[in-house]
């Protein structure tokens with residue numbers, strides 16, 4: 505039976521070396537959390553990096569077997585590869601450019617060379633797994649060259665690609681010295697998917713301007729093949745979050761937090777540490793709320809979870825320092841013996857504890873400067889079965905296209921941001937319930953399973969379409 509080979513830079517399981525030996529834990533980030541629910545079906549396999557450097561061949565064999573038993577095939581990367589391909593080209597060139605932070609981007613030929621070499625390494629790892637009838641589904645910006653590499657090796661293969669981050673305007677993309685190679689790499693796929701029509705339009709415009717290919721209704725005519733492009737807003741495993749929030753454990757945890765916080769109202773913020781997430785702006789907006797509406801002083805607390813991420817990349821280390829300082833400054837200025845304005849956690853939380861935080865939070869602040877989709881917004885909505893809670897969402901998150909019943913804000917507009925916080929805190933229960941109901945229906949319906957089905961159906965259709973065009 506044909507299988508699907510999922511390929512991404514990071515596996516959904518992260519292997520770590522601790523004093524007690526190797527540990528296997530879920531990875532952070534939207535891609536791993538989103539797709540984590542589905543890859544085990546039908547003999548599928550997920551190819552990717554397990555997140556640690558090998559010490560010896562015994563370790564390699566042990567990890568390969570352990571992950572293999574859970575449908576994963578590891579691609580091991582060296583420290584030099586991680587430095588140049590992952591921290592370098594992926595996260596210091598592509599990530600800032602695609603998120604509209606070109607001032608943070610570096611353009612190092614050595615990083616580019618490593619990016620090409622590691623994409624080649626992934627290509628070999630996939631070819632070792634994929635049989636002739638299998639479908640290959642490549643994910644995200646770390647592997648933009650992989651579709652064309654796979655196509656060269658297997659001209660008949662069915663290859664899909666999905667980008668989990670924004671695709672920037674042509675004016676941003678054209679700054680990259682390797683823009684043409686990157687677009688050509690993607691065009692090896694049969695179907696290229698984006699979260700929104702906006703990202704898709706940017707991609708089509710870049711293909712027209714830089715490669716000169718004709719595009720009509722999401723079909724790109726290259727000299728040799730036809731490639732289909734479409735928008736597929738990614739969803740979450742809705743029931744999993746509903747159940748986690750309803751579980752006894754979450755209810756008990758919530759009670760413990762409640763006791764500790766006293767009567768304080770709770771605003772929640774959860775992100776990976778990233779300059780795209782607008783964490784510093786969010787802190788400033790919260791401070792502005794206390795300044796403009798002193799009645800909230802000692803009445804509202806911000807619980808801010810920042811999950812460590814990419815700490816070897818200079819911009820991330822600098823941001824960590826900025827956040828530490830901001831939290832310190834605001835807390836020292838406003839705190840009282842019985843009240844803390846900001847409860848700041850710099851670590852990841854297991855799902856059970858996240859579920860209790862979602863339950864607890866009367867307001868969720870999801871206010872990125874740019875975000876491909878943002879699944880935290882959807883997780884919060886799914887967790888609010890009692891119809892109480894307000895989502896404040898940045899208009900620059902992909903999720904804002906669907907969750908239009910959230911309070912939408914522009915994260916650079918601090919006053920608007922602080923006003924939305926106030927509005928959320930005084931919103932009548934009825935309005936909260938109405939807004940949540942509309943959003944919950946949408947998040948329930950367009951979940952990660954329907955997302956996968958839609959993408960896979962389109963991929964099959966793209967093959968049929970190509971066949972028809974070729975025989976016409």
Ligand code: G6P
Pocket residue numbers: 514532533534535536644645668669813814
């Ligand atoms: C985003 C990206 C993913 C990435 C995740 C975590 O969601 O789209 O590709 O895996 O961040 O980042 P990391 O660099 O730790 O894999």
